[in-house]
Structure formats: structure tokens, C-alpha cells
Amino acid sequence: MRWHQKLILRIRSLFRKDAVDSELDSELQFHIDMQTRENIAQGMRAEEARYAARRSFGPVDQIKEECRDQRRVNLIETFAADVRHGLRLLAKNPGSTVTAVTTLALGIGTCTAIFSVVNAALLRPLPFADPDRVVLVWETRVKNNANAIPAAPGNFADWRVQAQALRTLAAIADTEMNMTSQGEPERVPSMSRRITSICWACGPCWAVVFARLRIFLARLQLLSSPTASGSVDLAATRP
Amino acid sequence: MSHSKTDLLQGTLDLLILKVLALEPMHGWGISQRIQQISKDVLRVNQGSLYPALHRLEQQAWIRSKWGASEANRKAKYYELTAAGRKQLQAEVSGWERYAAAIARVIETNS
Numbered sequence: 253m254r255w256h257q258k259l260i261l262r263i264r265s266l267f268r269k270d271a272v273d274s275e276l277d278s279e280l281q282f283h284i285d286m287q288t289r290e291n292i293a294q295g296m297r298a299e300e301a302r303y304a305a306r307r308s309f310g311p312v313d314q315i316k317e318e319c320r321d322q323r324r325v326n327l328i329e330t331f332a333a334d335v336r337h338g339l340r341l342l343a344k345n346p347g348s349t350v351t352a353v354t355t356l357a358l359g360i361g362t363c364t365a366i367f368s369v370v371n372a373a374l375l376r377p378l379p380f381a382d383p384d385r386v387v388l389v390w391e392t393r394v395k396n397n398a399n400a401i402p403a404a405p406g407n408f409a410d411w412r413v414q415a416q417a418l419r420t421l422a423a424i425a426d427t428e429m430n431m432t433s434q435g436e437p438e439r440v441p442s443m444s445r446r447i448t449s450i451c452w453a454c455g456p457c458w459a460v461v462f463a464r465l466r467i468f469l470a471r472l473q474l475l476s477s478p479t480a481s482g483s484v485d486l487a488a489t490r491p
Numbered sequence: 492m493s494h495s496k497t498d499l500l501q502g503t504l505d506l507l508i509l510k511v512l513a514l515e516p517m518h519g520w521g522i523s524q525r526i527q528q529i530s531k532d533v534l535r536v537n538q539g540s541l542y543p544a545l546h547r548l549e550q551q552a553w554i555r556s557k558w559g560a561s562e563a564n565r566k567a568k569y570y571e572l573t574a575a576g577r578k579q580l581q582a583e584v585s586g587w588e589r590y591a592a593a594i595a596r597v598i599e600t601n602s
Contacts, residue, residue: 254575257552275558279519279568282561283538286520289563310539318539322546 265323276319284309389421499534504544506587507534509572509580512554516571518561519545545570553579 265272284305291301306312320326342349390400391407403411403423412421431440499507511517511525522545523536548554553576561567572580 254552254573257555257573258550261550261552275568278566280538280542282518282565282567283520283523283542285565286563308538310537315539315542318543319546322543322550324550 261323262325265325266328272323273316273320276316280309280312280315284312387418389418499536499540503587504536504540505548506580506583507536508541508544508548509553509576509583512570512572513577513580516559516569518567518569520567522570548576551579552576 284302287305287308288298288301291304292298296304309315389403389411391403392399393401405423408421408423411418415421429440431438507526508522511522511529514525517525519538519542523538523541526534526536545554545556549556549570552573554570555573556568556570558566559569
């Protein structure tokens with residue numbers, strides 16, 4: 253009940269400001285008028301009585317302001333005035349406004365873009381059906397105790413045909429190419445899909461790309477993963 | 492006038508207002524007159540603190556206001572005690588009694 257009454261008062265002070273203010277005016281005026289009547293009753297002349305009443309009442313505007321302070325909505329009104337002031341200042345200096353807004357826009361845009369990539373590549377499950385059934389396939393050399401060795405293209409071709417545990421298999425090859433024309437030749441890393449005949453638009457290849465991306469980021473220690481990567485990686489979907 | 496007028500102690504105004512309003516609903520002018528009367532002119536309420544106090548008490552929902560016709564046949568803003576205000580009055584009265592008794596004990600200590 254109490255909060256209910258408080259809420260009504262607050263809302264009224266905020267949205268019926270004129271009504272509340274004029275009520276305050278007549279409330280204080282009533283007091284002054286009553287004092288005037290009493291002064292007249294004590295034998296003052298009307299004019300004199302009014303002045304005396306006003307004098308004894310005190311600074312009306314200050315008292316009004318203190319009454320308004322009690323309503324607690326001054327906070328909100330002051331804040332609104334600050335906002336208006338801020339907007340006026342911004343309108344006065346279009347140069348710095350444009351700079352500030354552009355800076356904010358670029359900053360927010362960049363953060364959003366980076367987060368979108370990180371979110372899609374790292375945080376959310378891989379965009380395939382049953383992402384937990386995607387595996388990376390490596391060769392292991394038992395003699396050297398070497399793990400995660402890239403597969404030879406021939407082995408990959410055999411696995412694709414023979415592996416019973418995997419529904420499908422895709423591979424990606426990192427190659428480096430020489431790029432040269434008139435200047436210094438340069439070694440350019442590239443990622444080719446020569447080895448697998450599966451097209452880029454299909455799932456298994458993307459699985460490899462995503463898996464590689466995660467491994468790459470793991471190397472940057474963004475993600476913890478014990479896996480290392482070689483130059484030919486295989487992704488497969490278990491049946 | 493033989494006796495001096497005393498300014499109100501900080502924090503006692505709320506108590507006096509609530510007490511006066513417990514007797515009957517009253518407007519601001521009436522409250523200040525009533526306090527002066529009952530205290531036999533010893534306590535004088537300053538308008539500068541009376542009206543902010545009334546608005547504060549109203550915001551606390553201890554009193555509520557409505558407009559009514561005054562004795563002078565004018566519209567006046569009448570305040571009345573709410574249920575929460577009645578409870579608050581009891582709390583303030585017992586608080587004041589404790590305070591006054593403590594001060595009295597200190598003052599009356601011999602040597």
C-alpha cells in the first residue's frame with residue numbers, strides 16, 4: 253500500500269509537473285493569505301498586513317525549491333537537463349561530434365565484427381549436423397614415435413575407399429608457390445583443394461577448414477588443444 | 492511576551508507534525524498554528540522547514556493530502572495520517588521519550 257502511494261506521487265510529480273507546481277503555489281499562497289487575515293485581525297492595514305505576512309513567511313521561491321527536492325524527481329529532471337545541454341554542445345561543435353561518433357561507430361563495429369568471427373569459429377558448435385562426430389585423421393609413425401603426421405595423398409585416397417568407420421573423408425593441402433614476375437620472386441602460402449575432389453561448398457571440406465582454424469588458434473594459445481597440425485589434414489565424419 | 496520562543500530541535504518537526512495530524516486532518520497553516528498553541532507559544536515552526544517537511548512525509552507515505560474547503564471557505568490542502576504514518580508516530584514518540592529521558596538523566600546527575 254505504501255509503495256503504491258509513493259509510486260503514484262512520483263509519477264504525478266514527474267508527468268503532471270505543472271499541476272503539482274501550481275498546487276504548491278496555492279498551498280503556500282493559502283498560508284500567506286491566512287497570515288494576512290490574522291495580521292488584519294490584529295489591526296494592521298490590508299497592504300501592511302500582506303507585506304508582513306510575506307516577510308514572516310520567508311523566501312517563497314527557496315521554500316518551493318526545497319519542497320520540489322523532497323519529491324526526489326529533481327534528480328531525473330536535472331539529468332534530462334544535462335542531456336539536453338550535452339546535445340546542444342554537440343550540435344555546436346559538429347567537427348568533434350563527427351569525430352567522436354565515427355570513432356565510436358568504428359570501435360563498436362570492429363568489436364562486433366571480430367566477435368562475430370570468434371563466436372562462429374570458436375565458441376559455437378561447428379555448423380554441421382553432429383559436430384561432435386567430426387574427427388581429424390593423421391598418420392602416425394610408430395618407429396619414430398611421431399604423431400600427427402600429414403598423410404600422403406595416396407594414403408588419403410586409400411582411406412577414402414577403405415575406411416569403414418568413417419562416412420566420408422576430406423583433405424586440404426597447404427602448398428607454397430613461387431610467385432614471380434619482374435621483381436623478386438616470393439614464396440606464397442596457399443591452401444589448395446587439389447587432393448580432394450569434394451567441392452568447397454560441401455560439409456567435410458569446411459570441417460577441415462574449421463578444424464584447422466581451431467588448431468591454428470590453439471597454437472596461439474587462444475584455445476587449449478594438444479593437437480598439432482601438418483600440411484595435409486583430413487577431416488572425417490564417423491558413421 | 493515573557494517567555495522565549497525556541498527553535499525546533501533538528502528531527503523533532505516530523506514528530507510534531509505527525510502528532511498534530513493524529514488529532515485531525517489539517518492544512519499547513521493550521522499545523523503551524525496548532526503546534527504554537529499546544530506548546531503555549533514556546534515552539535515556533537518556521538515555514539521554511541514546515542512545507543518541505545510536509546512534502547517529505549507525504550513522499551514517505553506517512554501522510555497523504557487532499558484538497559478541501561477551509562474555515563475561510565477557501566480551498567486548502569489538507570494532510571492526514573496514513574496507517575504507516577500512525578506506526579511512524581509511535582516509533583518517533585518512543586524514540587523521543589528515550590532521548591529526553593537520557594538527556595534528563597545526564598542533566599540531573601549530582602557532582
